[in-house]
Amino acid sequence: MPETVAIDDKKDEGAAAPKESRSIVLSGFGGLKMLKVQKKPESKPGDGEVAIRVKACGLNFLDLMVRQGVLDSPPKTPVTMGFECSGEVEAVGENTPGIAIGDHVIAFTDYGAWGELVVASARYVFKMPSNMSYQDAAALPMNYLAAHIMLFDISNLQKGMSVFAQNIGGGVGHAITQLCKTVEDVTLYGTASAHKHDVIKNNVTHVIDKSGDYIQEVRKLAPDGVDIVLDCICGEDTNKGISLLKPMGKYVLYGSSSIITGETKSFFSFAKSWWQVDKVSPIKLYDENKTVSGFQLRHLAFQQGRDQVIRATMNKLFQLYSQGKIQPVVDSTWAFEDVADAMQRMHDRKNIGKIILDPAMEPKPKVVTNAEATPGQEETNEEKPEVDEHKEQPAVNGQ
DSSP: OOEEEEOOOOOOTTOOOOOEEEEEEEOSSSSGGGEEEEEEEOOOOOTTEEEEEEEEEEEOHHHHHHHHTOSSSOOOSSEEOOSEEEEEEEEEOSSOTTOOTTOEEEEEOSSOOSBSEEEEEGGGEEEOOTTOOHHHHHHSHHHHHHHHIIIIIISOOOTTOEEEESSTTBHHHHHHHHHHTTSTTOEEEEEEOGGGHHHHGGGSSEEEETTSOHHHHHHHHOTTOEEEEEESSOTHHHHHHHHTEEEEEEEEEOOOGGGOOSSSOOHHHHHHHHHTSOOOOHHHHHHHTOEEEEOOHHIIIIISOOHHHHHHHHHHHHHHHHTTSOOOOEEEEEEGGGHHHHHHHHHTTOOSBEEEEETTSOOOOOOOOTTTOOTTSOOOOOOOOHHHHTOOOOOSTTO
16 A cells, blocks of 8 residues: 655744645656655646546556656656546636536546646546546546547548457457447457456457467458557567558557566566567558558647647547447546555456546555554454455446
């Protein structure tokens, strides 16, 4: 369980103490122990900003990469973690048209989303549909924005096409399966760990064990190849994915999970991931009529300034949600203090769908070992069932 730290700021004698709230802070790059729940003074929204009282936060594989420091441009630590949250608007700054105190909203942020109070740019704050729960809202931005833009803007998914996607049982994977079903006669091939097959098999045309030779399996089912390949692994899987494309097929790389092997950064895994990627020859792509592309949602939004693309896509997703055509799948919900366990669950690829962090949720009781027990404490080594403790909590009236 991350250590809870209160930041003791010196205040002028007689001055009112500023209101404090909790957030999940990465104190430095490394293992799970680098995550800490801290209390610190709340910020007020500035020009073009909105303050949100957070009800739910989304956990993504990208957060594991941030913690280990394996990004190309890692943030300076300490930094408040998280890229997406949902909640109620508590205060607004100047120049925030269309957003009012009390609105139920989603915020997409460049770090800083894992807190009880989050100040976000109004450009990336979106009003929730009236029938959307806070958990669904927190599960939407990173996963469904990525899936929708890759399938429709980059790959131009159309009737009768075929798609191959890696790790179809995770958050982005579920978004891909649901969005593919919005187009008629799409064939979807997806890899997943064996223990996820029963849960997702009805949503995928062909689910394939990721530990086996998925290339051979796909070629048996689709000898001519597929129209679209969505790859979040990289490394040697990049070359395999490109080889599966039909003429005029499109390969999209949107992650590099192969570099995450242990709890901390592995320079060997990092280097191996890129060494295994063959040089892409433009002449070969020309001869084979194939397209290779990449997609990085955060860069598109916050470094390349495509907030209008993000907003237009979010509006499409809201419409699909209200029509019942998409529905985020929540794997489990965790307290802020249990974020390390939540991350470990994702690291072990156990999650089926989205992992949510709830700032109002009580942390699970700490297990006291025989060595740690003191007089008057009950000694126990029993572990409580993980799934039962962190089931998704039912939403009531969108709350």
